[in-house]
Amino acid sequence: MITLYTNFNAVCGQKIEFLLNHSALDYNKIDVNLRNGEQHQSVFLKLNPAAQVPVLLDDDKIVLESNEICRYLDTYLLDEHYSQCDPVLLNQWLDQVHTAIHPACSVISWSLAIRPAMLNKTLEALKQHFANIPDAERRKRQQRAFELGLELPELHQAIATYQHFVCSMRDQLSITPWLAGDQISLADFCVIPYLIRLEHLSFNSIIDRFPEVCNWLSQIKLERGFEQVFILNYPSGFIQQWQQYGLQAKL
Numbered sequence: 001m002i003t004l005y006t007n008f009n010a011v012c013g014q015k016i017e018f019l020l021n022h023s024a025l026d027y028n029k030i031d032v033n034l035r036n037g038e039q040h041q042s043v044f045l046k047l048n049p050a051a052q053v054p055v056l057l058d059d060d061k062i063v064l065e066s067n068e069i070c071r072y073l074d075t076y077l078l079d080e081h082y083s084q085c086d087p088v089l090l091n092q093w094l095d096q097v098h099t100a101i102h103p104a105c106s107v108i109s110w111s112l113a114i115r116p117a118m119l120n121k122t123l124e125a126l127k128q129h130f131a132n133i134p135d136a137e138r139r140k141r142q143q144r145a146f147e148l149g150l151e152l153p154e155l156h157q158a159i160a161t162y163q164h165f166v167c168s169m170r171d172q173l174s175i176t177p178w179l180a181g182d183q184i185s186l187a188d189f190c191v192i193p194y195l196i197r198l199e200h201l202s203f204n205s206i207i208d209r210f211p212e213v214c215n216w217l218s219q220i221k222l223e224r225g226f227e228q229v230f231i232l233n234y235p236s237g238f239i240q241q242w243q244q245y246g247l248q249a250k251l
């Protein structure tokens, strides 16, 4: 049996959970509370010194990095294969998610919705949280988002990155029904959490302009596992609270 360390609201864990649920592969899930700093505890750092979810354990093998975990599952463990698509397109989508859209998503989520939750912490707990982040770049990004909130200059660039990304989705989806060809593939599993995050932050307007992307979204919402990962896994009221944060931001 495999074990996935993740958090219900972690975009990079959601791609894996959706893949696992879609394939109906059994797994143990260990929820890591990122707001309470469980990713910085020594037992977790032994699994991933970068202090981030997701982490996949396959017996005693540790697999890190969400894109790598998806490829690992697809190669060794799933009955269905989701990489039998255009390999160039697949690599491009995974790469864009990793280098552009994940950091943009982190900036937007932190400034709008994670920040208000962190404001409830004591100054000491906050200092400790930031000091525990091993990667200097990530520490700076989170700290700036916390300090500046909606005034963060990078917020506008992050939104522009998203707009550009959704445009490139539109371009591809006007050629093929899925992001890397005629069938659902790892590309779709890896991109979807970032679009759902837009909906959870009431940023639907970035998507609504593009009927091709709306159609893709409607299709993927019908796939097995979607409801579990993007609706049922959430504590009651959480999504509504985030949507409210997005509306209050009026960006």
Ligand SMILES: N[C@@H](CCC(=O)N[C@@H](CS)C(=O)NCC(=O)O)C(=O)O
Residues within 6 Å of the ligand: 010, 011, 012, 013, 034, 039, 051, 052, 053, 054, 064, 065, 066, 067, 133, 138
């Ligand atoms: N490149 C990594 C990114 C992992 C990542 O950013 N994980 C976030 C959740 S989506 C996390 O654990 N954040 C905790 C923190 O930054 O303290 C991957 O794709 O697995």
